[in-house]
Amino acid sequence: MTTQNSNSADVSTAQETTHDEVLLSVNNLKMHFPITRGIILQRQVGSIKAVDGITFDLMRGETLGLVGESGCGKSTTGRAILQLYEPTDGAVVFEGQDLTDINSGELRRMRRRMQMIFQDPYASLNPRMTVGSIVGEPLEVHKIGGSRREQQQRVQELLEIVGLNPYFINRYPHEFSGGQRQRIGVARALAVNPSFIVCDEPISALDVSIQAQVINLLEDLQSEMGLTYLFIAHDLSVVRHISDRIAVMYLGKIVELADREVLYENPLHPYTQALLSAVPIPDPQVEKKRQRIILEGDVPSPAEPPTGCNFNTRCPQVMDICRQYEPSFTDVGEGHRVACFLYDEVEALNEAGQPVAVAA
Amino acid sequence: MANLIEVRNLQTQFFTQDGIVHAVNGITYDVAEGETVAIVGESGSGKSVGVMSLIRLIPEPPGKIVNGEVNFDGQDLLKLNEEELRQIRGNRIAMIFQDPMTSLNPVLTIGRQITEALELHLNMNREESRARAIELLELVGIPDAGARLDDYPHQFSGGMRQRVMIAMGLSCNPQLLIADEPTTALDVTIQAQIVDLVTRLQSELGMAIIWITHDLGVVAGLADRVLVMYAGFIVEEGPVDVIYGQPRHPYTLGLLRSIPRLDLGRQKRLIPIEGLPPDLLDPPQSCPFAPRCPFVIDKCLEENPPLMAISAVRSSACWVDLSDVEIYDTSADEQVEAVA
Ligand SMILES: Nc1ncnc2c1ncn2[C@@H]1O[C@H](COP(=O)(O)OP(=O)(O)OP(=O)(O)O)[C@@H](O)[C@H]1O
Ligand SMILES: Nc1ncnc2c1ncn2[C@@H]1O[C@H](COP(=O)(O)OP(=O)(O)O)[C@@H](O)[C@H]1O
Ligand code: SF4
Ligand code: SF4
Ligand SMILES: [Mg+2]
Numbered sequence: 186m187t188t189q190n191s192n193s194a195d196v197s198t199a200q201e202t203t204h205d206e207v208l209l210s211v212n213n214l215k216m217h218f219p220i221t222r223g224i225i226l227q228r229q230v231g232s233i234k235a236v237d238g239i240t241f242d243l244m245r246g247e248t249l250g251l252v253g254e255s256g257c258g259k260s261t262t263g264r265a266i267l268q269l270y271e272p273t274d275g276a277v278v279f280e281g282q283d284l285t286d287i288n289s290g291e292l293r294r295m296r297r298r299m300q301m302i303f304q305d306p307y308a309s310l311n312p313r314m315t316v317g318s319i320v321g322e323p324l325e326v327h328k329i330g331g332s333r334r335e336q337q338q339r340v341q342e343l344l345e346i347v348g349l350n351p352y353f354i355n356r357y358p359h360e361f362s363g364g365q366r367q368r369i370g371v372a373r374a375l376a377v378n379p380s381f382i383v384c385d386e387p388i389s390a391l392d393v394s395i396q397a398q399v400i401n402l403l404e405d406l407q408s409e410m411g412l413t414y415l416f417i418a419h420d421l422s423v424v425r426h427i428s429d430r431i432a433v434m435y436l437g438k439i440v441e442l443a444d445r446e447v448l449y450e451n452p453l454h455p456y457t458q459a460l461l462s463a464v465p466i467p468d469p470q471v472e473k474k475r476q477r478i479i480l481e482g483d484v485p486s487p488a489e490p491p492t493g494c495n496f497n498t499r500c501p502q503v504m505d506i507c508r509q510y511e512p513s514f515t516d517v518g519e520g521h522r523v524a525c526f527l528y529d530e531v532e533a534l535n536e537a538g539q540p541v542a543v544a545a
Numbered sequence: 546m547a548n549l550i551e552v553r554n555l556q557t558q559f560f561t562q563d564g565i566v567h568a569v570n571g572i573t574y575d576v577a578e579g580e581t582v583a584i585v586g587e588s589g590s591g592k593s594v595g596v597m598s599l600i601r602l603i604p605e606p607p608g609k610i611v612n613g614e615v616n617f618d619g620q621d622l623l624k625l626n627e628e629e630l631r632q633i634r635g636n637r638i639a640m641i642f643q644d645p646m647t648s649l650n651p652v653l654t655i656g657r658q659i660t661e662a663l664e665l666h667l668n669m670n671r672e673e674s675r676a677r678a679i680e681l682l683e684l685v686g687i688p689d690a691g692a693r694l695d696d697y698p699h700q701f702s703g704g705m706r707q708r709v710m711i712a713m714g715l716s717c718n719p720q721l722l723i724a725d726e727p728t729t730a731l732d733v734t735i736q737a738q739i740v741d742l743v744t745r746l747q748s749e750l751g752m753a754i755i756w757i758t759h760d761l762g763v764v765a766g767l768a769d770r771v772l773v774m775y776a777g778f779i780v781e782e783g784p785v786d787v788i789y790g791q792p793r794h795p796y797t798l799g800l801l802r803s804i805p806r807l808d809l810g811r812q813k814r815l816i817p818i819e820g821l822p823p824d825l826l827d828p829p830q831s832c833p834f835a836p837r838c839p840f841v842i843d844k845c846l847e848e849n850p851p852l853m854a855i856s857a858v859r860s861s862a863c864w865v866d867l868s869d870v871e872i873y874d875t876s877a878d879e880q881v882e883a884v885a
C-alpha cells in the first residue's frame with residue numbers, strides 16, 4: 186500500500202502555503218452544556234463549561250495542533266467550530282463569514298468547505314454501507330456528484346488518493362483494518378473538496394506501526410491540496426511532528442499557544458511544562474537523565490472549575506493572586522501567548538477590583 | 546539475581562468456529578527476582594494471552610494452553626490444580642489490567658474490595674484488614690484514605706481507580722506483579738504519576754514486574770529488559786539500553802523509526818511499517834514479518850527464524866544481520882536540543 190499518489194491534481198488545485206491569510210478566526214468561543222434534573226419538568230441546575238472562551242486564528246495551509254488531557258474540551262472545540270453544536274457564545278469566522286450568524290442554507294453551503302475526521306475508525310463508519318456509498322454519500326448530500334457513473338469514478342479516484350485499492354468500492358467496513366478504515370474516513374472527508382479539516386485524534390485508535398502511515402497520508406494531502414488542519418491529539422510527540430503551531434488546552438481554555446519549536450523549547454505555562462515533561466521518550470539514555478514534573482491530583486470537573494486561574498489546584502507555582510483572579514491570555518512576543526500570572530504584569534486594579542494586565 | 550519465573554516454549558491457541566487462532570506460538574523467557582521486564586508489540590501480537598497463560602486466566606474453552614512450562618519458585622504452574630493456583634494468584638503473583646473500571650466491582654466499596662483479598666489470603670480479621678487497606682491507599686497516594694474507603698469505584702477518577710488496582714495488586718506483597726497496559730487509558734500526566742508510583746513501590750518492596758505496553762517511550766523509562774512480540778512470537782529480547790541503542794530485528798527497528806520523538810527536531814518524514822500483521826488463523830510458515838520486511842531474503846520465506854542468541858544478553862529471531870543499520874537518518878534531520 187502506498188501513501189503517495191499522482192492523480193490528485195484533478196481533486197483540487199494545489200495552493201501556495203505561505204500561511205499569511207487567515208482562514209478561520211475563533212473569538213471567545215464558549216460551549217456550555219446544561220446539567221438538568223427532574224424527569225418530567227427538566228430544570229437546569231448548572232452547566233458543564235466544556236469550552237469556556239477560547240480565541241485563536243488559523244492560517245490557510247497551516248496545521249494547528251490542539252492538545253490537552255481527556256475531557257479538557259478538544260473535541261467540543263472542533264465540533265463547535267464546525268457548528269455541529271450551537272455555540273453558547275462567541276464568533277467563528279470562516280472564509281470571511283461568521284458561521285454562528287448565518288442562515289441554515291448558507292451554513293449548508295459552508296459545510297462543504299469544512300470536514301471532520303474522527304478518532305474511532307471502528308465506530309465512525311456505518312457497518313451496513315459499502316465503502317462506495319460511505320465515501321460517495323457527501324457527494325449525494327451536497328448534490329455535486331453528477332451522474333451515477335461520474336460519482337463512482339470520483340469515489341474510486343478518492344480511494345486511490347488515500348492509498349486504497351479502487352476495487353474495494355463494494356466492500357464493507359468490517360473487511361478492513363483500523364488503518365484502512367481511517368483512510369476511508371479521510372476519503373469521505375475529501376469528497377467535497379474541503380479547505381479545512383478538523384482531525385479529531387485520527388490516529389489514537391491505531392497501532393504505532395500503522396500511525397505513521399496515516400500521518401504521512403495527511404501530510405501528503407495537505408501539501409498537495411493546500412488543506413488547513415486543526416489537529417486534535419493527546420500525543421504530544423505526534424503533534425510536534427505534524428503541527429506548525431500548537432495550542433494547549435486545560436479545562437475549557439487555551440492556556441498557551443505558540444509556534445511548534447517555541448512551545449517545545451521554551452514552554453512558559455506551568456501546565457505545558459508538566460505536560461511536556463510527562464511525555465515518555467523512546468530512548469533509555471534520555472529517560473534516565475530526565476526530570477519529571479509530577480502533577481498532583483486530577484483535572485477538576487468542568488461543571489465546577491476553580492475560581493481564578495483554573496489550573497491553581499494543581500499548579501506547582503501557584504500564588505495568592507491565582508486563586509482570586511483569572512490571568513489574561515497575553516502575547517509575550519511573536520505570537521507566543523500564555524495565560525498565567527507569572528508572565529502577566531499586574532500594574533493596577535480597575536474600578537471593579539480586577540487586575541489590569543499590561544501586555545508585553 | 547535468581548530467576549523468579551521461567552517460561553518455556555509456552556504455546557496457547559483458541560479453538561474457534563473459524564479455526565485455530567495461533568495466539569502464542571512457543572515463547573521462552575525468564576524474569577529475575579526484582580527485575581522489570583516490558584513486553585511490547587502491536588495489538589493482537591499475543592502480549593495479554595501470553596501473560597494470562599502464566600496464571601491460567603485464559604478462558605477455556607475456546608482457549609487452551611497446548612504446550613509449555615511455567616516454572617515459578619520450583620513448581621510448574623501449568624500443572625497445579627485450581628485450588629493450588631488460587632493460593633498463588635492475587636497473592637504471590639498479582640495482576641493489574643488496562644481498564645480499572647471493568648476489574649473493580651461497581652457495587653462493592655473500595656475498602657471492601659481490598660479487605661476481601663487480605664482476609665482471604667492473609668487471614669486478617671476485619672479490623673486488621675481495614676487498617677491495612679488504609680495503609681495501602683495511602684501508599685499509592687490517595688488523599689484522605691480513611692474517608693475514601695467507603696466510596697464506590699464510580700466516585701473515583703480513572704487515575705485514582707488505577708491506584709486502587711495497584712493497591713489491591715500489592716496488598717499481599719506479591720513477588721511478581723503483572724501489569725497489562727495499566728496506563729494506556731490514562732492521560733500522560735496521570736501516566737507519569739502511575740509510573741512514578743510503581744517504580745517507587747518496586748524499590749521499596751522489591752517485587753519483579755512484567756509490564757505490557759505498546760508505548761516504546763514508557764518502556765524506555767521503566768524496564769530493565771524488553772521482549773518484543775510479533776504474531777505470537779518473541780522476535781527480539783534483551784536489556785532495554787542495548788535494544789534501543791541498536792535493534793537487531795527489523796520489526797523493532799521499524800517501530801522505533803515509525804514514531805515521532807518529542808526530543809528530536811521535525812523528522813522529515815516518518816517511516817511507517819507498510820502492510821499489516823498476519824492473520825493468526827492462518828499463520829505463514831515463513832518468517833511472520835516477511836511480507837512487511839524491507840530486509841527480506843529468500844531464506845526468510847523458506848524458514849521461520851527461531852529466537853537466537855546474538856550475544857550473552859540478547860537474542861533476535863532474524864536471518865539478517867542488522868548490526869550496521871542506523872535507526873535514525875540523523876543527517877537529514879534538523880536536530881534540536883533534548884527537552885528538559
Ligand atoms: N453533549 C455533551 N453534553 C454534556 N457534556 C458534554 C457533551 N460533550 C462533551 N461534554 C463534556 O464536555 C467536556 C469536554 O469534552 P470533550 O469531548 O470536548 O473532551 P476532549 O478534550 O475531546 O477529551 P478526549 O481527549 O477524552 O476526547 C467533558 O467534561 C465532557 O464530559
Ligand atoms: N477469547 C478469545 N477467543 C479467540 N481468540 C482470542 C481470544 N482472546 C484472544 N484471542 C486472540 O489471540 C491473539 C492474541 O491476543 P492478545 O494476547 O489479547 O493480544 P495483545 O497483544 O493485544 O494483548 C489475537 O489474535 C486475539 O484475537
Ligand atoms: S496563573 Fe498561577 S496557578 Fe495559574 S498557571 Fe500561572 S502560576 Fe499557576
Ligand atoms: S527473517 Fe527475514 S523477513 Fe524475517 S525479519 Fe529477518 S530479514 Fe525480515
Ligand atoms: Mg475528544
Ligand SMILES: [Mg+2]
Binds near residue numbers: 592593594725
Ligand atoms: Mg492486550
